[in-house]
């Protein structure tokens with residue numbers, strides 16, 4: 167038995183665990199109520215994908231790992247859904263690629279910002295020596311309204327590569343316009359954020375975040391030339407097309 171009192175062999179285990187974590191996140195002031203709706207939409211796409219990491223998403227996860235290992239100042243952006251679903255896994259990925267974490271919210275309030283920063287510190291960031299940023303808010307992303315534009319100058323503001331799971335399309339486009347390379351993790355291959363970025367991973371954050379960390383560990387001894395070759399071989403448009411195909415043609419049980 168686990169945190170939801172169901173055996174892991176239960177056929178809906180993953181989905182029920184995910185719902186439980188999101189509900190719990192809302193109760194604890196971490197996840198927004200809109201996060202419940204986002205989760206429902208994500209679940210529908212995941213069901214159509216067969217709740218698995220398709221080969222093109224695994225290639226994308228490897229390219230994302232290469233991009234992060236090549237980066238000078240990588241930052242992992244965390245919102246209320248990511249904080250509820252994969253806090254330890256996000257810290258583990260940050261440690262594997264030597265990145266900082268920054269809390270960056272669509273529905274930003276001081277209470278939620280502080281609750282999420284504390285949650286991540288307690289879920290391993292302090293122990294792993296991973297910086298959790300977002301509270302300084304001393305820089306702005308040009309072209310966005312006030313609250314969504316707030317970032318830390320030493321975090322997303324100065325980053326060269328940003329991982330933005332479940333990102334809103336405007337902000338993904340605005341970050342790309344600042345010249346940053348982005349990795350988006352989003353189950354919807356048609357979302358504007360997935361279309362705007364260097365490496366779109368069409369997969370559930372529950373699977374994608376640990377998968378990128380595994381690829382990063384596997385590539386830790388690779389040379390710069392090898393990492394660059396992996397990145398060059400990755401075709402973002404083809405990956406999005408493969409995901410859309412898998413969703414449209416998937417056989418449902």
Ligand code: PTJ
Nearest residue numbers: 200201204207208245246271272273332352353354370371
């Ligand atoms: O915590 P905040 O205030 O920053 O708000 C975060 C949410 C996610 C509520 C906000 O950014 C939002 O409203 O997002 P959207 O526009 O609903 O988009 C969420 C996207 O994430 C959709 O394309 C979903 O398919 C996708 N999604 C939902 N759950 C998952 C997911 N993708 C990957 N893994 C998931 N578990």
